[in-house]
Amino acid sequence: MHTKMPATGKPWNELKAAMIERGSGDAKWREGKTAVYVFNAGEDVAAVQKEAYTLYMSENGLGPMAFPSLKQMEDEVIGMGLSLLHAPEGARGTMTSGGTDSITMAVKTARDFARAERGVTGQPNLVAPFSAHPAFDKAAALMELEVRRIPVGDDLLADAAAMAAAVDDNTIMLVGSAPSFPYGLIDNIGALSDVAVERKLWLHVDACVGGYIAPFVRMNGGDVPPFDFELPGVQSMSADLHKYGYCAKGASTVLYRSEALHQYMVFDSENWPGGRMVTPTLAGTRPGGAISAAWAVMNFLGVEGYRGKHKLVTDAREKIELGVKKLGFEVLGQPQLGIVAFSHPTADVFAVYRQMYRKGWFASLTTQPKALHLMLSPYHNEVTETYLADLAVALEASAADKKDEKFEARYS
């Protein structure tokens, strides 16, 4: 049965109370017990996000002539992204609704570029590491492209040589992640860039997770390898503001080495009675609030603010790494940013996960290898001890934990 619209409206205070009640069963992210989907950068950032979002909530990024304010804010957000990621003079970018949107637009742009400038006429393909985000497969499915997923090396990083071997004349894009979501590790983008330069290929770096944290971790002294436009093979990047940029949801950036490449993204049409319509991304209407909130948070935090917030993330990750190792877990690779995944030589980590879930923790798992996975926020620095204490108990109890079809179905 479908829900029917009420015949008459209800007062807002009643609706608000009902909404808050509905949320009572949701993941407890405000208590720091959720390490996926949300980024809790603290009350100060949340307040700026909310107020800045509502200031431009009704305005529309589709109309730069009507709302030059939004255009100016978007240009400044893109400028900050490009300069953080070592883009050369003349580089261009656009804000999108999220990582999947940015990746889809980059794939479309690379395809159109390959057709126009490299004479690719057969079925185009993308060559990506097994660890790349499914957004590439979604984009490829939409555009009827082939995705060649290549196994990662023993170090869980993209295998540049194996990827090079999978390339043919119809390859429109090589993909690397900075970092990959499952392992939280930055691929060897330098090696991928070398392949791209040698074979004249388009390398896209998916920095949806890392784009707005890795530069600051490096400033804080972290050992972050080159992963951005400073490498000559990198033609485009996706970097999400609504992840480690701590901006309101619905905000990402897709960036190109030059305006000439960016032009292949823009859709320009007048084959209808409404006149010419030029849209840079898939969206028509673009929520003004996502743009204004991003602009406000970036200016509110500045370099100093981001360095401080990200230091809390890497501190939390280091404490968790130490703690889980003491419990006998093995950390996958050497994470440098805010994601950490860890397996166990004997325990069933899915059973550990179920135990943690019952204690109110909500995070992710990886399947190859089977591991627990955390995407940490600044707030997690306050709850690492509770997490580790609960994990110790969960590990103990996991031996007696029964299989649960719901979890197995999702992660089998």
Ligand SMILES: Cc1ncc(COP(=O)(O)O)c(C=O)c1O
């Ligand atoms: C590495 C990576 N790329 C892309 C995405 C897709 O981003 P979104 O969920 O904003 O579409 C994610 C999401 O977690 C990601 O981790």
